[in-house]
Amino acid sequence: MKILLYNPDNGVTRNFMPHLWMFLLQAITPPGHEVVLIDGNARPMNEEELVAFVREQGIGLVGIGAMTRMAARAYRMADAVRAAGVKVVMGGPHVTEVPDEPLGKDGGPRHADAIALGEADETWPQIVEDAANGCLKEIYHPVAENGKDRKPSLQPYPAIPWDTMDLDQFNMVPKIARNFLEKQGSGWGSIHVVPIESGRGCPYGCEFCTVTGFFGDSIRFRSNESVVNEMLRLKKHARANRSQVIVFFIDDNFAINIKRTKSLLRDIIAANAQLPWIAQISANLLRDEELVDLIAASDGKWVFIGMESIDTANLADVNKSFNKPAEYAAVLDRLAKRNIYAITSFIVGLDNDTPGVAARTLEQIESWPPGLPVFGQLTPFPATPLFDRLVKSGRLTRPKHWLEFAPYQMAHEPLKMTIPETQSELDQAWARSYSPERNLQVVNQLSDHPINYRVIHFIMRLFFRGIYFPQMNKRAWLKVIFQNRKSIFSLSREAISAIRSSKKNKKRVGEEPATAMNEQRAA
Numbered sequence: 392m393k394i395l396l397y398n399p400d401n402g403v404t405r406n407f408m409p410h411l412w413m414f415l416l417q418a419i420t421p422p423g424h425e426v427v428l429i430d431g432n433a434r435p436m437n438e439e440e441l442v443a444f445v446r447e448q449g450i451g452l453v454g455i456g457a458m459t460r461m462a463a464r465a466y467r468m469a470d471a472v473r474a475a476g477v478k479v480v481m482g483g484p485h486v487t488e489v490p491d492e493p494l495g496k497d498g499g500p501r502h503a504d505a506i507a508l509g510e511a512d513e514t515w516p517q518i519v520e521d522a523a524n525g526c527l528k529e530i531y532h533p534v535a536e537n538g539k540d541r542k543p544s545l546q547p548y549p550a551i552p553w554d555t556m557d558l559d560q561f562n563m564v565p566k567i568a569r570n571f572l573e574k575q576g577s578g579w580g581s582i583h584v585v586p587i588e589s590g591r592g593c594p595y596g597c598e599f600c601t602v603t604g605f606f607g608d609s610i611r612f613r614s615n616e617s618v619v620n621e622m623l624r625l626k627k628h629a630r631a632n633r634s635q636v637i638v639f640f641i642d643d644n645f646a647i648n649i650k651r652t653k654s655l656l657r658d659i660i661a662a663n664a665q666l667p668w669i670a671q672i673s674a675n676l677l678r679d680e681e682l683v684d685l686i687a688a689s690d691g692k693w694v695f696i697g698m699e700s701i702d703t704a705n706l707a708d709v710n711k712s713f714n715k716p717a718e719y720a721a722v723l724d725r726l727a728k729r730n731i732y733a734i735t736s737f738i739v740g741l742d743n744d745t746p747g748v749a750a751r752t753l754e755q756i757e758s759w760p761p762g763l764p765v766f767g768q769l770t771p772f773p774a775t776p777l778f779d780r781l782v783k784s785g786r787l788t789r790p791k792h793w794l795e796f797a798p799y800q801m802a803h804e805p806l807k808m809t810i811p812e813t814q815s816e817l818d819q820a821w822a823r824s825y826s827p828e829r830n831l832q833v834v835n836q837l838s839d840h841p842i843n844y845r846v847i848h849f850i851m852r853l854f855f856r857g858i859y860f861p862q863m864n865k866r867a868w869l870k871v872i873f874q875n876r877k878s879i880f881s882l883s884r885e886a887i888s889a890i891r892s893s894k895k896n897k898k899r900v901g902e903e904p905a906t907a908m909n910e911q912r913a914a
């Protein structure tokens with residue numbers, strides 16, 4: 392049987408990184424079946440195009456996975472495929488949280504023939520066999536004898552064959568820059584971000600988060616050896632293809648067990664398996680100096696920190712009191728000293744937020760070592776404690792917000808602000824954080840850091856702005872570049888003089904032995 396695994400596009404960003412679920416399911420598909428992958432972010436398709444592809448390729452089963460925000464699009468695609476007479480199985484966090492919805496048991500239309508609830512590592516082979524034998528069941532749910540969800544141990548873990556896959560569609564380098572960079576022979580003509588999970592689960596149970604509910608509070612890890620081997624294979628592949636690979640450790644809290652994280656990082660260093668990497672780590676775990684040293688030594692370059700708020704009452708409301716705003720500056724300083732970029736995430740519209748929250752938060756942020764802040768509105772995802780609380784208090788304004796998805800739009804009434812006020816705070820937070828003036832201020836503030844660190848930080852600022860203010864065409868980019876011309880000019884001048892002095896130094900080092908020999912001859 393030929394199977395298509397499809398991930399709908401998110402409508403905001405393009406080909407940032409492959410979705411691991413597709414590659415994982417492909418790797419564990421029983422032999423004898425062929426699996427084709429389409430990520431809508433890299434290869435956008437409408438319903439007709441997807442159906443035409445399914446027909447041309449003789450696909451017998453389509454598997455669709457989606458987060459809540461892409462659910463409506465996933466359903467539209469599923470409807471089109473089913474109308475063409477091909478079976479659809481859906482999986483992932485959203486359908487697990489609202490299983491009646493895809494099956495049409497909540498009064499709405501049916502979108503899927505079958506659904507895979509929870510982690511599908513153990514059920515996927517069965518789904519494939521059942522589909523091939525024409526006896527697909529409606530629900531696949533890995534349940535243990537005690538009636539609880541059965542969770543895969545992640546040991547052993549399948550080898551994802553990244554090295555044999557065509558990752559070109561996920562090249563992060565814009566097409567206009569590729570040729571130029573390839574000619575420089577630097578390997579920077581193609582940059583791929585590859586997702587690796589080293590473990591699953593987080594026991595912290597923040598009120599808005601689906602992870603504790605979905606993956607369970609039991610944390611499971613792959614063996615260090617399995618992770619290190621995956622990195623070694625990727626490193627070899629990158630070298631052979633003269634490309635750059637960045638690893639995204641997609642664990643929800645990469646240092647949730649500090650002892651184990653340190654041991655993994657030591658093993659990565661010992662095996663010389665370092666690749667630049669990014670991970671999500673909560674601020675409380677970054678108090679540990681030794682951990683941060685190991686992050687730097689193992690080539691950790693970016694750490695994503697869910698700071699959420701500078702207000703302790705807000706943090707208590709969402710069960711995240713382990714975050715201590717008073718120590719955020721110190722955490723950022725610890726990372727900055729090692730040239731590690733911090734991506735800091737904040738939520739607007741928490742229950743203790745009042746008008747002016749963006750300005751108050753930005754004032755704090757601007758007093759800390761510069762990071763890359765991102766902002767989102769508080770979103771009630773189904774099956775989270777937050778969702779249930781808002782249902783009970785009758786505060787959901789759009790109870791099924793995902794079926795009428797609109798980026799950055801609230802789905803509930805905050806307690807101390809109106810919805811329009813919250814939206815306006817969000818606008819202000821993004822606009823001020825990535826304004827040309829703020830970018831220039833940051834470039835200057837980082838003057839004691841190496842020039843390449845500053846250039847990358849600045850480039851990331853330009854891209855991060857595009858998360859909120861769409862920058863999908865050349866015109867939009869030219870405008871951004873023009874507005875930031877002062878920073879660009881200042882960084883270019885410094886970069887050129889750094890290149891010149893490094894060339895001079897190299898020349899001097901090359902000349903030194905010859906001069907020494909001449910001196911010997913003279914003697």
Ligand code: B12
Binds near residue numbers: 412454
């Ligand atoms: C990596 C990641 C991202 C990447 C996504 C890009 C990418 N290419 O992966 C980035 C960083 C961009 C991102 C962004 C966001 N993310 Co995110 N992200 C994750 C993260 C950390 C890992 C995903 C992953 O690969 N997991 C590992 C795989 C193996 O697990 P899985 O995807 O669940 O797949 C398993 C099962 O679900 C199942 N399965 C999945 N799909 C399918 C399909 C079929 C057919 C079958 C049979 C089975 C199946 O099989 C797999 C194996 O068991 C998850 C948390 C997590 N640990 O999963 C959050 C998570 C998915 N993200 C989440 C959210 C909320 C977001 C944002 C909306 C955050 C924000 N406020 O901006 C944005 C939206 C981005 C966008 N524009 O679309 C939520 C989703 C909640 C929900 N109900 O939808 C999660 C669960 C985290 C959380 N805190 O709750 N994210």
Ligand code: SF4
Binds near residue numbers: 595597601643
């Ligand atoms: S620490 Fe992160 S992953 Fe863990 S429950 Fe909180 S938000 Fe979710």
